[in-house]
Amino acid sequence: MKGLSYLRRYWQLYALLVLPVSYFIIFKYGPMYGILIAFKDFNFFQGINGSEWIGLDGFREVFAMPDFYKVLRNTLMLNFLDLIVSFPAPLFLAIMLYELKIGWFKKLSQTILYIPHFISWVIIGGIVLQVFGTQSGMINNIITSLGFDAIPFLTDKKDWLITYLAVGVWQSAGWGTIIYLAALTGINRELFEAADVDGAGRLRKIWSITLPSLKPTIVTLLIINLGHMIAIGFERPYIIGNTAVRDYADVLSTFVYRIGIESGQYTIATVVGLFQALVGLVFVLGANYASKKLADQSIL
Template sequence: MKVKEKTEGKIKAKTGKNGFMYYLKRDWQLYILLLFPLVFALVFKFLPLLGLSVAFLDYDVVGGFERAKFIGFDAFIEIFKMKDFYIALRNTIMLNGLDLIVGFPAPIILAILLNEIRNKYFKRVTQTVLYLPHFLSWVIIAGIFYQLLSPSTGYVNVLIQRYGGESIPFLTEKWHWLVSYCLIGVWQSMGWGTIIYLAAITGINGDLYEAATVDGAGRWRKIWYITLPCIRSTIVVMLIMSLGRILGISFERPYTLDNPLVRDFSDVISTFVYRVGLQSHRYNIATAVGLFQSVVGLIFVFASDKFAKLMGEDGII
């Protein structure tokens, strides 16, 4: 009997049907290690979620939560009645969509190009130089480009006029502004974005390239049939993540590049929230818009994840 019980116990352990306490006892060191990130997530990611309640309260900083009354969905109703909200929403989707079309492939192409460079030192220097704009604040970038592209005194337009051309309103006419906005964004973030793709490319097995060379494949063929398929999953994950951010837009970039002539296109959700919510001290409006943004972002992430799985990729969830 005793022997049988013992063996049963062992078998049990092997098939993993022990209680939670068993594992806790056995691996308590690991659980304690896990505690730190859990507490971190709790304090910095979950606790702030309490603030979402502001969206449903008549909240004012002077009275605090004490005096705030429950107002249900009034803040949301007010937002959905505002014409400016829809303009901001449209612009956010438009600017992010353009960024996705122009800005998303750019680092991939650049990473592949960098990968093809033979001279190691030249490659490293180029890479570093391309990163640099990422570390500049948007305030500085906007300052530089307004100086360079100003219609009458900007260096670029002075040059164009000197060679007999017409001054181009790069930042002072809305359609031109749209193009400038995208290209300045590409210039700023492209180098930084290559890091992850270069890492993925480094992970590709060199034998594949050798075999392809033996088969007589040229550079184009190797890129097309080896490099790209090998980094496909990375690309898909990055794409899903950027789709999740389709309604999230940084504040600095549109705000610093903005001027009254292009407000039609440059007023996005973040600047709208800043103006209508924060500057006007209507924190419930600001919170409600933020909540709306997050919900839409979440839907996009789920949808694109589903789509990726349909395409035979792993997805991220």
């Protein structure tokens, strides 16, 4: 009865939940029914219910494919390197922006840094080709005009890897600063004033006040990023990659595209997608447990 009276009293708040809850039910939980495809010999014309059950045969077939382990290795490698290179970038940018004292320059810098996030990866792919292309790229035109050999940014595996990581930092770092800047605004200014009285310099205040205050945010974002270690976006490796660097650029998302969309092997594609989801869940839970034990910070 107490719950019903509370519901009648604050029904407007519960009414606001109708749309977001409906969204998650329809677009997040509803499609989970498609997981059954991983356990069936899916036939497009017979549908999910009419297709024949095959149990774990789809998983056995996937785990027996040599290409699967190659794309799994590439996915983990690219995500791990992205974590090392791209994860600290927003933190450093946010601290630098926070330390800026000129208001108009700070706003201008934030706007410029945010813009790449809103550019389509198709457009970014064109920019990358114009800038880093071996024959017609702007950088290589400058290098060759100075008498040096062109650098194969997009065709050599190691050079492509560096280009891939650099483009990722450029595209995502500015937008990632938003969360850190929001956390920085919540720091008590009296802490900085007390540090000034004690004679602390700017670097000492960053190390002793700013970074410890950002610790919960850093841990939370790190756990979320570790949960994405096995998942990787389709656009970036597909658009920037090419056949010359397929040994590095071929990842789980492009593998699913080739197997599922181009070859029509929907069962295999669903098995790989389910594998990604389960391993991602293990990564999140493991990272959360380790963080709770080592740093006393967690999201669960």
